[in-house]
Amino acid sequence: MLDKLIKRFEKAGKIRKQKAGIVQIEALLKEAILDLEEAKKIVTLSERGTYLLAYNAMLKDVTPISK
Numbered sequence: 001m002l003d004k005l006i007k008r009f010e011k012a013g014k015i016r017k018q019k020a021g022i023v024q025i026e027a028l029l030k031e032a033i034l035d036l037e038e039a040k041k042i043v044t045l046s047e048r049g050t051y052l053l054a055y056n057a058m059l060k061d062v063t064p065i066s067k
Contacts, residue, residue, distance in 0.1 A: 032057040 011016045039053035 028060045032060040035060070 006015070010017070010065045035053045035057035039050045039057070042053070
């Protein structure tokens with residue numbers, strides 16, 4: 001099911017495959033971890049800020065996943 005959705009988005013030009021080396025993937029994952037750690041620190045101060053940091057971490061985490 002997910003494969004079909006990915007292929008449909010590729011055909012529509014909404015996403016494209018991107019090559020990434022292990023160095024780039026490692027850097028993104030490290031940044032994602034830092035974002036999550038920061039989100040935990042501010043959870044009592046700012047719900048929106050916590051959400052944004054966690055969301056940003058998720059985006060960094062899924063970016064390297066490409067076929």
